[in-house]
Amino acid sequence: MFNFGHMPANPPRPILPLIVLAQFCCTSIWFAPNAVAEKMLASYDIAGNTLQDITSAVQFGFIIGTLLFAILCLADRFSPSRLFFFSALAGAGLNAMLLWEGNTLSSLLILRFLTGITLAGVYPVGMKIAADYYERGLGRTLGYLVGALVLGTAFPHFLSAFGSSMTWQSVVYTTTFLSTLGGIGIVTLVPDGPYRRPAARVNLKAAFNAFKNSTFRKVAFGYFGHMWELYTFWAFVPWMILFYNSSQGAHINVPLWSFLIIGIGSVSCASAGLISLRVGTLRVAKLSLGISMLCCLASPAAFLLPSAPLFLLFMMVWGAVVVSDSPLFSTSLAKNSPPEIIGSALTVVNGLGYALTIISLQGSAWLMTIIPEQYALFGLGLGPLLGLWSLAKIGR
Structure with missing residues (x-):
């Protein structure tokens, strides 16, 4: 019934749908406070x-977490599966602590920072679990997996759309439950994959050694x-x-x-993964990156469009292409890193990439204070432009 990639004969259960569902559940805590930030902050005055x-606090925590996970080679x-489980439960507990009535801005930032650390054991480790099961068709596999991350990121907005019928506390309760459920699902239903090659010991340079591969390095800069953006x-x-x-x-x-x-990025990620099997991984990634760059450059004009539809x-197109290249970059990175350090290599690239998100986020917020607000996101186009330049050098 399920045919998501190359697996050993007679697999015990549909592994990929289970990983996708768990990834969706656990990443719902990533942006939970963002969706209800106004109400939550108002309740704490x-x-x-x-x-x-x-x-930025949760992103910074994710960066620190990914670097620790990579340096210690924890995923390898x-x-x-157990690492995913413990990370998911820790993240759920920290998410639940947002409900503490004595919270201040400082405590909220600390909680989000620590939550980011736990997410380093969910997102890249989930990709590692998938890579341990699927040697072929990895682009399609990671397309579904990153799609789950996107849907998990968007889900708190869906919950808050119920308005007065759902409080911000309910959003936190729901995402906390989902993260717990996802962790339990992985540890009980998804054992370590048949293609896993565990690292023998801590190698502080192992994850960074992948950058010696020219193609890996160029794809990483594209990522x-x-x-x-x-x-x-x-x-x-x-x-x-x-x-x-x-x-x-x-x-x-x-x-x-x-x-x-x-x-909508969840749909575009899955579609890009499928298309890449016929067209080529990096070709589809370049197309997505190019269109998203054009969206960045057109963003000031978008606010002048005469009708809401x-x-x-425009926003739906941007939302689709801004993330559809993500699983394709992860696929190419996995294929160009040594098998015994795939988990650590993916983790360190994730961490460095998320470090850039803090600079971009804070920079865009700062620009809004010195230039007309509608131009603040124009500068996001610089990232895709430099990414395309790096990818263009592959195969010359």
Whole structure:
């Protein structure tokens, strides 16, 4: 019934759908506070524009976590399924602590930072688990997996779209439950894969040695260009809709359309993975990166579109292409790294990529204070441009 890639004969259960579901459940805690930030901060009497700080805190935690996981080779030395399980439970516990009535801005930032560390044991480790099961068709496999990350990221916006019928506390409760469920599902139903090659010991340079491979290095820089744009776009989607509403007098439902604009990336990731099997991994990645760059450059004009449907169409296209190249970069990185350090190599590239998201996010927020707001996201196009330049050198 299921044919998602190359697996040993008579697999005990449909492994990939289980990994995808667990990834979706656990990554729902990533942006949970973003979707309900206004209500949550108001309940703690925290004033000011702190959304970018909350987002940066979890990203910074993820960076530190990925570097620790990579340096210690945790995903390659220990059972990836168990590592995923413990990380998911720790993340769920930290997410639940957002409900503590004594929280301040400092405690919220600390909680989000620690949550980011636990996510380093979920997202890249989930890709490692998938790579341990599927040697062929990895682009298609990771397309489904990254699609789950995208849907998990968008899901809190869907929950908050219920408005007054669902409090911010309910969103936190729901995502906490989902993360717990995802961790339990992996450890009980998805054992370590048949193609896993565990590392024998800690090698502090192992993950970075992958950069000695010229193709790996060029693809990594393409991925970095993609990351420069991705999370800043996701973080500012609600703001972009609000800005269009205020400037054009529109009445777009912010949480619902934030969910749809971010969530469409789950479909585009799966589609890009399938198309790459026929067209080629990097060719599809370049196309996605190029279109998303054009969206960045066109963003100031998008706020001037005369009708809401046109604006939403532009945003949906941007939401689709901004992430569709992500699983393709991961596929190419996995194929160009030594088998015994795939987990660590993917983790360190993830960590470096997410470091760029903090610079991009904070830089875009700062630009809004010195230039007209509608031009602040124009600079996101620099990342895809440099990424395309790096990819163009492959195969010369």
